[in-house]
Amino acid sequence: MPERPTVVIVDDSAELRVVVRSRLEASGLFDVVGEAGDGGEAMLLAHKLSPTLMLLDTSMPIMDGLEALPLVLAVSPDTKVVVFTGFEEVGLAIRARELGAVDLIEKSVPIDKLPELLWQHVGGGPEARPPRPGGLRIARGIDQAAARDQAALDEHLERYREVFHQAAIGMATMTLNGSIVRANSELAAMVHREPADLVGLDYGVLTRRHGDQLDDALARITEGDEELATFEHPLVTDDGASTLRVSLAPIRDSAGKPLYVFAQVQDITPEVELRRSEEMFRLLVTAVRDYAIYMLDVDGRVASWNAGAQNIKGYAADEILGRHYRVFYPEAEREARHPEHNLQMALREGAYAEEGWRVRRDGSRFWASVVITAVYDDAGRHRGFAKVTRDQTQQRAHEEQRRRAIEQQAQLLAITAHELRTPTAVIEGSVSMLREGDDLALDELSRLLDAMSSSAQRLQRLVADLSSASNMHADALALRPERLSLQATLIAAAERVRAVHPTARIGLDVAQDVDLVADPARVGQALDNLLENALRHGRTPVMLHGEPTEDGVRVLVSDAGPGVEPRLVDRLFERFAHAGSAGSTGLGLHLVREIARSHGGEVSYLPPGDGRRTAFAVELPSLPRAPGV
Template sequence: MAEAGGARPTIVVVDDAAEVRALVRTRLRLSGLLEVVGEAGDGAHALEVVRELRPDLVLLDVSMPVMDGLGALPRILETSPETRVVMYSGFQEHGLAHRAIDLGATAFLEKSTDLNTLADDLVRILADPDAPRATRAPEAAAVDGDEERRVLREHLERFREVFEDAAIGMATVTLAGQVVRANRSLAGIFGRSVDDLVGTSYAEFATDARAAFDDLLTGILLGTEAVGQLEHTVVGVEDRRVVATFAPVLDSSHRPLYLFAQVQDVTSQRGAEEELRRSELRFRLIVDNVEDYAIFMLSPEGLIESWNAGAQRIKGYTEQEIVGRHFRTFYPPEVQESGHPEHELELALRDGSYEEEGWRVRKDGSRFWANVLITAVHDLDGRHVGFAKVTRDFSQRRVQDEELRASEERFRLLVEHAADYAIFMLSPEGTVASWNSGAQRTSGYAADEIIGRHFRTFYPPEQQNSRHPEHELEEALREGRYEEEGWRVRQDGSRFWATVVISAVRDSQGRHVGFAKVVRDITERRVAAAQLEEANARLQQAADEQAHFLAVTAHELRTPVGVLGGTADLLAAHWSELEETERAELLDGLSSSATRLRRLLDDLLTASRLQRSKLDLQIAEVDVAQVVSTAVATAQRAHPGVAIDADLEPGLMVDGDAGRLGQAVDNLVTNALSHGAPPVVVTARFDGADVLVTVQDSGPGVSPEMRERLFERFATGRSAGGTGLGLYIVRELAREHGGDATYRPPTGDGPGAFEIRLPRATT
């Protein structure tokens, strides 16, 4: 702590950006009003420094890794109660100041505050011992030197009007998950005011996904996740479901500064998906309703060989009680005496099937009116092996005429609906043994065209060759049933997407006698689902590209612009007061920022023109060796001490725009210096009818997962930084000149390399 007798107050500067700390530290030293005794790059480190130094004042940033300012503030005051804390943030106030003061801050200053008055403001805040801790410090008055404040704009948000007026919810979130700014759309989605959102952990609105949110933050901080996405319900808003996308905004060292969040209300979409699920459930229940039918097999003599749940429900007999008995058991005595049951079998055997309605008898002696269908079943050789019998209880239909008509209508609709299904029998070997109208409508074959042929006929050639049909029967025999969706082939050769269920059929002794197969054409549903999935993918891609563009453009612009303005003002006003090392440090920053800004501007303008197909090339005969030499010399000046070699053949003439070709080569050299390892070697030589320019470095090369999208717009690695436009521009400029740009992966003989191939000049 400062001692009596005129000692300057002590201060610790906490900010995760080294260049910001350097600028603030220099300003405070030149003011002569405060003594900077320590620095920290995050909240956790700040606690250690404060515990050791016990400063009079801490200038504390909001968004930092490990522990942000809002999380560190109460811990600093607990560690050193006599220390005053001033929050110093790049986020506009928007309720954040009130939150900071509630946590114990003495004041809240935005980083847009004039640095000329920063020391005076801090001393004035510190000098008033009676100032209540819940009072915000006065705003610094605007003075000359606005350019200087631009050095701090790396921590100020851009596109304010877009942010506030966006139709989707947007927020700025610290690396620890605290919301420090929110727009009106997000407030509407969460059912709270903007002020209520600021200073609150995002996890409080997503308690059902808290663990996933913590994992998302960890992945972004570690660089394992470039963009994170979270779906959750909204706490306090009934039935509200959202999808939140979090994209990190990086500093000049490619470290996350804070997170940019986009939140979309997907309640209606999830509701539609749930309705689709319920619709499918209703369909399944209709299928399960087959318990309304008694379905069983008869021997050629009329003995019952199998029994299902519907038969037990309708007739009252268990399987053990009825299997092996003659089916005449279900007929009234007068019908049995007339030989009618045997007559039914004779007609079914002669005509293939027999159908009637009549009285039948249950186990308890009660009668019911039944609809009965008996079908003769033959094996592959045409030998009669028995009958399939289907019975339905129609008793209620006879109770009342109106109920009868209604029942008939329901049955008719059910029968018509069954035409949507191909239902047929297979022998144990897979040969088609029966055929229904739904099967004819779906596959195009008439019964006499398909019965007796193997069911592999319905499969594409590649599946036939892999013996997939036989595999289906094996699975159905082992598990009892087999179900899948896949392509099938109609008689005319066209394909359709089908849902297929194959069930193994066994007789009363458990012997396998064949398979029952149900097929439904769901091509239209698949096409609709694919279209919906494609549309969702396009929407998601557009949203991701928009978020990426906003984040990287804000990051890439604010650092060089701010450093240029702030450094120039500082050098002009205090050249003689600065130490030599300070001047050198500031001049290096000035030069590198100007180069970075110029390159970014060139890339953005070129990418825009390429996108709109409005790139104007000044075509002339160009010496490629001279273009490469200029690019290498420029890179060497910007990176003194780095080995950059050129190996050039003479007379490499092409028809092209020298400036644009220079930009392409310059981008490749810069890419090698930024993402590779020295030495960098640039070669240019003839290769058949082309001129080939190669840029290679000694680094490990491009990772396999990045190679496919290496030349796409905005394609960046997880920790590479940049706009992702450089290689996209290289390829498009090469193609504009009739050539192309490619990447050659590393081999055992050498490292990877980028290549530009251009056709030789025609004159």
């Protein structure tokens, strides 16, 4: 007697495997040599047993039938694989045959017909009939059991059909690990594919690198016993990008075990855009710290409060909510009912904007730019006011600095014009007299030459001051420090001045010579300016005194003059501070201060009194350090 064909049954439902096995063995046509509940196990049994035929379910939790089918045929090429499915889907049958299946049998087929359908693939083709006598060898009393088993299969299929056909949105049925076995036309249109093209496709391919969300949702259904799992993912097609929401629900057997997964798919792009817009607005309002953005009720009481409002005004939300916004205004404006006026203007015009002083919680003031907008609901009812405030104190200070800089530039031009006028007039007049006076006396000629020389020196000082100020602005007084002797530095400064003013009386006193590290050119420039200032505006003799201090050196430049005019003392070291027509550009002392500060030191003015001469004191550290350290 020839050997009967061997069969391996693969289905994740043990109950169904029992039913199918009993029918196949009862037919007397097959030997069932193995069972498996997963595609991976099917591949191992195919390799081990090389069965004549394998009945392979489509939906299994770890590896479904469509995934396992090529692997089974790879390890056992002679095995005939019949896909056993609960789906009536032409596309699924086509896909199964493309992967190598010899047939696709729906689970809705009467169970007593199953052996005959399988025999066609192992007994000689579609016209083959199973051996006689008596057709299939069905045990007595089997009809009642067959009817009961068939009812279970029909119930299994009907549950799926009801859910699938009642859905009015994009939907699909998947295996337990996400392969699509059936898709409706709505889903196919949503993803710009044909329904048949989706069969056998892992839905994760459509999620654009969000397959982990699909896997997590499937695990919650198959392992966590959840009845609904939802996730969202982007979808990119030729028409652009959209966002889909996928709701997964398990289809279970009578024992509660999941058989398949039903997916409902919705295009929620408009909802996502609205949600994103609302979220961005919420983040803008609540997180922005440069603007106070809050709501007032119809009476002007604070109804909402963002981080920017707390940052600018100093109130925490629980301290200000419910209070009238009058508290932000200076007392004089509150008394004049200016806050109420602003709300009336916003109500009348729709919006009102102004700039002015406002008061923080700690009582300090800041310059605010304010916009108040009346807010209405869809029915046109007035609901309150939206108020946006920005702290413009720094901007106002910068604008004030800009205004002062413009004034200083105009002042510099005026001073420069004044400084140029006198020496150029002297030079021009002297040259004219020299051209016209052939018989000038020697002393008169000498006076003209002295006047020209003095005017030229005055022009040179002007050029030097302007150049130094420009360089200081350009390179922020870059230093090239060296080790210096205090005594040698002061001697060199005195000699330079004597070369320009040979008759000037300049005394030098160094109590103790010490070394310091400083930029010799910059320090020399500062000393030259102080000595020149003493000779021009003070009285000789001029004294140059140096002494060590606890952390550096101190240099005093003093003269016998009456000192600086009281009106200039407070701004003596500012740029362009000068004493009128006799005062030059007013840049010299400013340069001295910047040079001292760039080394980490300072310069100060010491007025005369109590036997003390007019003096300027320069303090320098032994080593340069950052200003203010």
